[in-house]
Amino acid sequence: MRIVALPEILAAIDEDEITALIEDGFRRFSAGGADVMAVGHLQFPDALGDCHVKGASLRGDDIFAIKVATSFYRNPAIGLNSGNGFIAIASAVTGEVQAILHDEGQLTDLRTALGGAIAARAIARRDSKVLGIIGSGSQAKLQARAIQRTLGIEELLVWARDPGRAAAVGGEVVSLPELAARADLIVTTTPSTVPHLTVEMARPGMRIVAVGADMPGKNEIAAGLMAQARIVVDSRVQCIDHGDTASAIAAGLIDGSALIELGELLTAPIDFGDDEIVVADLTGVAIQDVQIAKSVWSRIGRG
Amino acid sequence: MRIVALPEILAAIDEDEITALIEDGFRRFSAGGADVMAVGHLQFPDALGDCHVKGASLRGDDIFAIKVATSFYRNPAIGLNSGNGFIAIASAVTGEVQAILHDEGQLTDLRTALGGAIAARAIARRDSKVLGIIGSGSQAKLQARAIQRTLGIEELLVWARDPGRAAAVGGEVVSLPELAARADLIVTTTPSTVPHLTVEMARPGMRIVAVGADMPGKNEIAAGLMAQARIVVDSRVQCIDHGDTASAIAAGLIDGSALIELGELLTAPIDFGDDEIVVADLTGVAIQDVQIAKSVWSRIGRG
Numbered sequence: 001m002r003i004v005a006l007p008e009i010l011a012a013i014d015e016d017e018i019t020a021l022i023e024d025g026f027r028r029f030s031a032g033g034a035d036v037m038a039v040g041h042l043q044f045p046d047a048l049g050d051c052h053v054k055g056a057s058l059r060g061d062d063i064f065a066i067k068v069a070t071s072f073y074r075n076p077a078i079g080l081n082s083g084n085g086f087i088a089i090a091s092a093v094t095g096e097v098q099a100i101l102h103d104e105g106q107l108t109d110l111r112t113a114l115g116g117a118i119a120a121r122a123i124a125r126r127d128s129k130v131l132g133i134i135g136s137g138s139q140a141k142l143q144a145r146a147i148q149r150t151l152g153i154e155e156l157l158v159w160a161r162d163p164g165r166a167a168a169v170g171g172e173v174v175s176l177p178e179l180a181a182r183a184d185l186i187v188t189t190t191p192s193t194v195p196h197l198t199v200e201m202a203r204p205g206m207r208i209v210a211v212g213a214d215m216p217g218k219n220e221i222a223a224g225l226m227a228q229a230r231i232v233v234d235s236r237v238q239c240i241d242h243g244d245t246a247s248a249i250a251a252g253l254i255d256g257s258a259l260i261e262l263g264e265l266l267t268a269p270i271d272f273g274d275d276e277i278v279v280a281d282l283t284g285v286a287i288q289d290v291q292i293a294k295s296v297w298s299r300i301g302r303g
Numbered sequence: 304m305r306i307v308a309l310p311e312i313l314a315a316i317d318e319d320e321i322t323a324l325i326e327d328g329f330r331r332f333s334a335g336g337a338d339v340m341a342v343g344h345l346q347f348p349d350a351l352g353d354c355h356v357k358g359a360s361l362r363g364d365d366i367f368a369i370k371v372a373t374s375f376y377r378n379p380a381i382g383l384n385s386g387n388g389f390i391a392i393a394s395a396v397t398g399e400v401q402a403i404l405h406d407e408g409q410l411t412d413l414r415t416a417l418g419g420a421i422a423a424r425a426i427a428r429r430d431s432k433v434l435g436i437i438g439s440g441s442q443a444k445l446q447a448r449a450i451q452r453t454l455g456i457e458e459l460l461v462w463a464r465d466p467g468r469a470a471a472v473g474g475e476v477v478s479l480p481e482l483a484a485r486a487d488l489i490v491t492t493t494p495s496t497v498p499h500l501t502v503e504m505a506r507p508g509m510r511i512v513a514v515g516a517d518m519p520g521k522n523e524i525a526a527g528l529m530a531q532a533r534i535v536v537d538s539r540v541q542c543i544d545h546g547d548t549a550s551a552i553a554a555g556l557i558d559g560s561a562l563i564e565l566g567e568l569l570t571a572p573i574d575f576g577d578d579e580i581v582v583a584d585l586t587g588v589a590i591q592d593v594q595i596a597k598s599v600w601s602r603i604g605r606g
Contacts, residue, residue, distance in 0.1 A: 001389075001405055003306050037343035042360050042367065047396050053356055053369055057345050064345065066356055066371050068391055070398030084398040086304075086391070088371055093350050095373025095387040100403055102304055 025287035030263025056286035113142035119280035132183025136160035199224035204275040227253035328590035333566025359589035416445035422583035435486025439463035502527035530556035
């Protein structure tokens, strides 16, 4: 077994290869070709922290992965990153642990951003030029970069509660209603429990990638807006349980059977009408962790 | 972050300290002082393998642990142990990963054996002299050793499907009915899906520690025998879901509300009547992994 430290991991990242592997992973997952563990959660209320554990194996692969990721929100005040953790890679033939990718949460950040870009490309209108980012954390910046890299974005709008932090994302700082009115594609990246995007902000052709509401209780999009949208989810099982989709289902405004899984959409693309509202609700699926770990580990092996 | 390899782990084991910590962990768990993750499972049917992930934090502790353990049953044929895995230790204050105890499954084996010995001491009749072990795998040997060390055992009986392997456990190889009739305390350690201990074998004062049936579908004790017993479980939540207790509940023969949790029993011992049948159904709880990891890691830190 080998520990791989962060610098070696970062040197082994190939975003195009990882993106292709994650797309392939979503397709195989939605086609029933993956065994995905129930997500494990631990809470540390006194330290404002949480830990989640995800794991999966893709049928036919010779390795699988288990990811441990922690977020402790008081860390920045003492000069530490809030994110930490690792991805363990083990043989699917003998169970032997081959490597601990000690990514300190960075592979989770990257696979989340690339997942957002994959979903953005799958639901965006062809003429999308204006990207609106809600939030100012690391995912705000990573999503902006990944989606600008993927789509022909010409303009970046940003809203965050703290305008100074919003400016640091890059682009033009605007109000929420202005962002909702002008952006061709909106990405929500905050841990809010109160929706930023309200029913009043709904307009024809709106496209939203929701990556912030990844835990039970978090919610960035009003249920009444979700009710007007076609909804793409990364995982039906997870999205019915938590995030914006779960909130709208709990409100009785949408029906779980109408959800489209991202892997299905990638296999059989849908030509959404230009007036349709489409939301891609992403909670993060273990196959993303497996695929990014496979890419990094195989490149280190090829070394 | 540090990887601790198996030899250093084995050198840091103090069974008395670990036993005391695990008992304390069971008490705190049953008193609501632990946050325990849902157990994660992955199956590898082609390789006859499985992986399970357990994690927990005990309130007030400054570290917590996540355990990954694999069992691949074809490994011995190619000269490898079937068990593998590690326990990760992280700070409960910052989430930083401090250590990977690369125990290759051996800490799981040991904490399971010590859990069995703890349960055995809690339910055994005072005059117990004859220990009966069902099975011939590593847990058969470890449970025999741990329980002989704990109770005043004078005689060891063993039954396993393969008499040659049964002999290797040590003690006298007997038939199942003879073992059931003669043993003061029986430990079941097999992955059977068909009960070894039948209703016909029931007798007053029977005491059974069941450690084999740790996964949905596994079953070593007939539901009709369970129905005659007072049942102690390591975790109400887990035992209602899988193992011998779950099978008996599914058969409508026992009621989940009558279960006694081991941590409750350790806090408030019960003087079981000499004619009562008592079963301790153990599925393995993450607090055992946390406590054994804490002991090993603290002794390594102490140098």
